[in-house]
Amino acid sequence: MVISEPNIVSTSLPTIHLDLLRAENDTESKKLLSACRTQGFFYLDLTSDPELCKLWEGMLARMKDYFEQPLEVKMQDARGSHNYGYIPVGTEPGPKPETKDGYETLKFSRREFLKGSADLTTAVCSEADYFFSYIKHAHAITIMILERLSTQLGLTGSSRFEADHADPGPSLSTLVLLHYPKHNDSTAPTNVGHLKHTDISTLTLVLAEQWGLQFLSPDTNRWEFLEPRPGHAIVNVGDFLRFKSGGELASIVHRVIPLKERQDEDRYSIVYLIRTNDDVSFNDSTGKTWTAKEWHDFKYDVFKSPTTLDAKGQILTAMMEKNDRMVVREGIASG
Template structure:
């Protein structure tokens, strides 16, 4: 569905403003823009990213997702994630909890491993529905490669800002080693109760998330504020955020902020909510620890933490199964 066909985000709904970062500027080393990115990543941990060049790839991924979700449930369940801890494959609605009381989630999605996209036509991690395979070369691989390029650029900037030896963070996210990095296409049904969460409160457990929304629904809980606030979707702007892995590696300097998904507000609630995201995660053998031995900045940050605080950091949320 063309973006122009959707109702606008309601003007009377409170939102949390995000810093807008121009990807082309940070890619070309603009110091002011990189400073803005750093400030966003170390405060709220969320920001908009414009001029990223992935718009067409994202629209193609939405088409792939619609084709996949339209398959019979029996066919989709052949590629279900399973109970062994892997996130790759299909996830049906209702398999995760959105709160401590166990309320089922409303999200349905398909996850494609970075490893499978880059190994195609060989199978690296698992098999996928025909709708995924048919679009691997034309749709999925271009989106994965563009997302990797963008997130690697951001990792490089963080690496420098943290005072780490050149390439340290990139070496923890190599393309030729298996990792949990994946492309996820998400569908949330229309017209379900406004008070119900589609996806419960959580932090992302990876390093960076590169998210594209057509409709509202994403909410953040900013530091020092007790009320959840919507993040307004802006055409052509991705929403990026830091995950738990970078928070741990940076000794808490980079912020992984809690967020959740509620139904779109206002007239947008009458439409299916589609999202497209790429999660960059460290390769599987990486031990998540602060890189204090490699950076005096990180060492200083860790020294300011109490022993209890450093040892007790864990993802915050109510998701009862790894996704």
């Protein structure tokens, strides 16, 4: 994909340290809140948890083995679901006109984790416990981040963010394993990246070793690449947290594109999306009331047909972007 401006690498994202958050360090928690208010993205340093970093390596190896299988084998895991099973490349529009998306996915829902079994038929089913182990870690980390944010904002009782995620739910929290296949040098790429959007999540925890993730910087109003860093996750605020905070926390528009015109290497990304319980309600920026499940289901339909269902781009980017420019967020508090 040809980019209309030189590649810009963001230098503004703060780094939050997992061990300090776990220790309830007040300075680090304040830094976390500032990042979620302004950038909407931050690096999370995981190096204090070698077990988690080793789990990352093991998941990556298992992902590669899975995605290297023939398509007909992977399609045995297709479930027609947004939350579990296999989805092939090219299901949704891509970030460039006349392209489709450039990734295939395998998803494990947290509902599967809670019941202790994955609804899959291929050999990967025997590896489900390994991915479930990561869901347990990722969910605990994201809940802890919500707890720290709630405390910093002075929230109490049922108004605390983590209260909307209490088990048994149900919720649509999901682990998504993504593979962006390397392009063939002899053909024009017709499957490219991931179109611009905000996440259908409360928080999103991303592990990736290759370049490709960009965000529309609220500081510069330009697309900026986020550097993949060893031992670091990238975490971002999702739609639910933005709306539940009355716009105080920023769900920033982002996308995935190759650094060059083509995807010149296989890109793998491990994404955990923690979502509120299905019946939790919120108001969007226009004042319309949704439940979490209603927003989730409708926005996924928009991903498949954005020009038909979302001609003004309001749902896809959760009212956070217009004409590739960030809009001014409403309701920013001084506390």
